[in-house]
Amino acid sequence: MKRQAKLSPIFLALTLWLGALHCSGAAKQDNAQNNAIEAKDFYAFATIDGSNISAAFGTLSNTSEQPIALQKATIINSKATAELHQSIKEKGVVKMLPVDSITIPAKQSVELAPGGLHIMLINLPKPLEAGKTIALKLTFDDGTTLDLQVPIQARQAHKGGH
Numbered sequence: 001m002k003r004q005a006k007l008s009p010i011f012l013a014l015t016l017w018l019g020a021l022h023c024s025g026a027a028k029q030d031n032a033q034n035n036a037i038e039a040k041d042f043y044a045f046a047t048i049d050g051s052n053i054s055a056a057f058g059t060l061s062n063t064s065e066q067p068i069a070l071q072k073a074t075i076i077n078s079k080a081t082a083e084l085h086q087s088i089k090e091k092g093v094v095k096m097l098p099v100d101s102i103t104i105p106a107k108q109s110v111e112l113a114p115g116g117l118h119i120m121l122i123n124l125p126k127p128l129e130a131g132k133t134i135a136l137k138l139t140f141d142d143g144t145t146l147d148l149q150v151p152i153q154a155r156q157a158h159k160g161g162h
Helices: 009-023 025-034
Strands: 037-045 054-062 068-075 081-090 093-098 102-104 109-112 117-122 133-140 145-153
Touching (some): 037 133, 068 081
16 A cells, blocks of 8 residues: 655645745845855965964955945854954054944955054964965855865065954
Protein backbone atom coordinates (compact mmCIF):
# COMPACT_ATOMS: atom_id res chain seq x y z
CA MET A 1 0.00 0.00 0.00
CA LYS A 2 1.47 3.32 -1.08
CA ARG A 3 1.29 6.35 1.18
CA GLN A 4 0.61 9.61 -0.51
CA ALA A 5 1.63 12.92 1.04
CA LYS A 6 -1.11 15.50 1.24
CA LEU A 7 -0.40 19.21 1.18
CA SER A 8 -2.61 21.21 3.48
CA PRO A 9 -4.36 24.19 1.89
CA ILE A 10 -2.57 26.54 4.32
CA PHE A 11 0.85 25.15 3.39
CA LEU A 12 0.03 25.43 -0.31
CA ALA A 13 -1.22 29.02 0.04
CA LEU A 14 1.87 30.01 2.05
CA THR A 15 4.18 28.45 -0.55
CA LEU A 16 2.45 30.30 -3.39
CA TRP A 17 2.50 33.58 -1.46
CA LEU A 18 6.24 33.27 -0.70
CA GLY A 19 6.95 32.43 -4.33
CA ALA A 20 5.01 35.48 -5.51
CA LEU A 21 6.79 37.69 -2.97
CA HIS A 22 10.16 36.43 -4.16
CA CYS A 23 9.31 37.35 -7.75
CA SER A 24 7.82 40.75 -6.86
CA GLY A 25 9.52 44.12 -7.12
CA ALA A 26 9.74 44.32 -3.31
CA ALA A 27 12.07 41.35 -3.14
CA LYS A 28 14.16 42.75 -5.99
CA GLN A 29 14.28 46.16 -4.26
CA ASP A 30 15.61 44.54 -1.08
CA ASN A 31 18.22 42.72 -3.15
CA ALA A 32 19.26 45.94 -4.88
CA GLN A 33 19.53 47.71 -1.53
CA ASN A 34 21.72 44.91 -0.18
CA ASN A 35 24.19 45.58 -2.98
CA ALA A 36 24.03 49.38 -2.67
CA ILE A 37 27.31 49.67 -0.73
CA GLU A 38 30.62 48.66 -2.25
CA ALA A 39 33.87 48.49 -0.27
CA LYS A 40 37.04 49.08 -2.29
CA ASP A 41 40.76 49.09 -1.59
CA PHE A 42 40.47 48.30 2.13
CA TYR A 43 43.64 47.75 4.15
CA ALA A 44 44.80 47.87 7.78
CA PHE A 45 48.20 48.81 9.13
CA ALA A 46 50.44 46.24 10.80
CA THR A 47 50.76 46.92 14.52
CA ILE A 48 53.88 48.54 15.89
CA ASP A 49 55.92 46.34 18.27
CA GLY A 50 54.25 46.28 21.68
CA SER A 51 51.05 47.96 20.45
CA ASN A 52 47.58 46.42 20.38
CA ILE A 53 45.92 49.05 18.19
CA SER A 54 45.74 49.67 14.47
CA ALA A 55 43.39 51.24 11.95
CA ALA A 56 41.58 50.20 8.77
CA PHE A 57 40.98 52.33 5.70
CA GLY A 58 39.30 52.09 2.30
CA THR A 59 36.54 53.56 0.17
CA LEU A 60 32.80 53.01 0.66
CA SER A 61 30.62 53.74 -2.39
CA ASN A 62 26.84 54.08 -2.26
CA THR A 63 25.14 53.20 -5.55
CA SER A 64 21.61 53.77 -4.20
CA GLU A 65 19.33 56.81 -4.43
CA GLN A 66 19.36 57.25 -0.63
CA PRO A 67 22.14 58.09 1.85
CA ILE A 68 23.30 55.08 3.86
CA ALA A 69 25.27 55.31 7.11
CA LEU A 70 27.95 52.96 8.38
CA GLN A 71 26.84 52.44 11.97
CA LYS A 72 29.24 49.87 13.29
CA ALA A 73 32.34 47.88 12.51
CA THR A 74 33.27 44.67 14.30
CA ILE A 75 36.27 42.40 14.14
CA ILE A 76 34.95 38.95 13.24
CA ASN A 77 35.83 36.15 15.70
CA SER A 78 37.65 38.48 18.08
CA LYS A 79 37.05 40.13 21.43
CA ALA A 80 38.91 43.19 20.12
CA THR A 81 36.95 46.38 19.52
CA ALA A 82 36.43 48.31 16.30
CA GLU A 83 35.31 51.93 16.51
CA LEU A 84 34.46 54.53 13.89
CA HIS A 85 36.80 57.52 14.28
CA GLN A 86 37.73 60.81 12.70
CA SER A 87 41.07 62.57 12.98
CA ILE A 88 40.88 66.35 13.20
CA LYS A 89 43.53 69.01 13.59
CA GLU A 90 42.91 71.63 16.29
CA LYS A 91 45.47 74.33 17.05
CA GLY A 92 48.19 72.30 15.36
CA VAL A 93 47.39 69.11 17.29
CA VAL A 94 45.86 66.04 15.63
CA LYS A 95 43.09 64.45 17.71
CA MET A 96 41.10 61.29 17.11
CA LEU A 97 37.45 61.44 18.02
CA PRO A 98 34.89 58.62 17.90
CA VAL A 99 31.92 59.24 15.59
CA ASP A 100 28.47 57.66 15.85
CA SER A 101 28.26 56.86 12.14
CA ILE A 102 29.73 57.65 8.74
CA THR A 103 27.17 58.71 6.14
CA ILE A 104 27.75 57.78 2.51
CA PRO A 105 25.60 60.15 0.41
CA ALA A 106 23.48 58.74 -2.42
CA LYS A 107 25.50 58.00 -5.58
CA GLN A 108 28.75 59.07 -3.85
CA SER A 109 31.79 57.63 -2.10
CA VAL A 110 33.47 58.31 1.23
CA GLU A 111 37.15 57.63 1.73
CA LEU A 112 38.40 56.27 5.03
CA ALA A 113 42.03 57.40 5.06
CA PRO A 114 44.91 58.21 7.41
CA GLY A 115 44.33 61.66 8.91
CA GLY A 116 40.55 61.50 8.36
CA LEU A 117 37.74 59.02 8.85
CA HIS A 118 38.87 55.50 9.73
CA ILE A 119 38.07 52.34 11.69
CA MET A 120 40.14 52.01 14.86
CA LEU A 121 41.06 48.45 15.85
CA ILE A 122 41.54 48.38 19.62
CA ASN A 123 42.74 45.76 22.13
CA LEU A 124 43.94 43.39 19.44
CA PRO A 125 44.81 40.05 21.09
CA LYS A 126 47.84 39.53 18.83
CA PRO A 127 49.91 41.70 16.49
CA LEU A 128 48.67 42.37 12.97
CA GLU A 129 51.37 41.22 10.56
CA ALA A 130 51.92 42.58 7.07
CA GLY A 131 50.85 40.09 4.40
CA LYS A 132 48.02 38.61 6.49
CA THR A 133 44.36 39.65 6.70
CA ILE A 134 41.87 40.67 9.36
CA ALA A 135 38.12 39.95 9.03
CA LEU A 136 35.80 42.92 9.55
CA LYS A 137 32.01 43.18 9.47
CA LEU A 138 30.51 46.54 8.54
CA THR A 139 26.90 47.19 9.60
CA PHE A 140 24.81 49.89 7.94
CA ASP A 141 21.68 51.74 9.07
CA ASP A 142 19.55 49.98 6.45
CA GLY A 143 20.33 46.63 8.12
CA THR A 144 22.80 45.42 5.52
CA THR A 145 26.22 44.10 6.43
CA LEU A 146 29.46 43.60 4.54
CA ASP A 147 32.05 41.02 5.58
CA LEU A 148 35.55 42.00 4.47
CA GLN A 149 38.90 40.21 4.46
CA VAL A 150 41.15 43.23 4.92
CA PRO A 151 44.82 42.88 3.90
CA ILE A 152 47.37 44.08 6.43
CA GLN A 153 50.10 46.39 5.14
CA ALA A 154 53.36 47.58 6.67
CA ARG A 155 53.11 51.09 8.05
CA GLN A 156 54.38 53.98 5.98
CA ALA A 157 56.19 56.95 7.48
CA HIS A 158 53.88 58.55 10.05
CA LYS A 159 52.29 61.77 8.75
CA GLY A 160 49.85 62.45 11.59
CA GLY A 161 46.45 60.94 12.25
CA HIS A 162 47.14 57.31 11.26
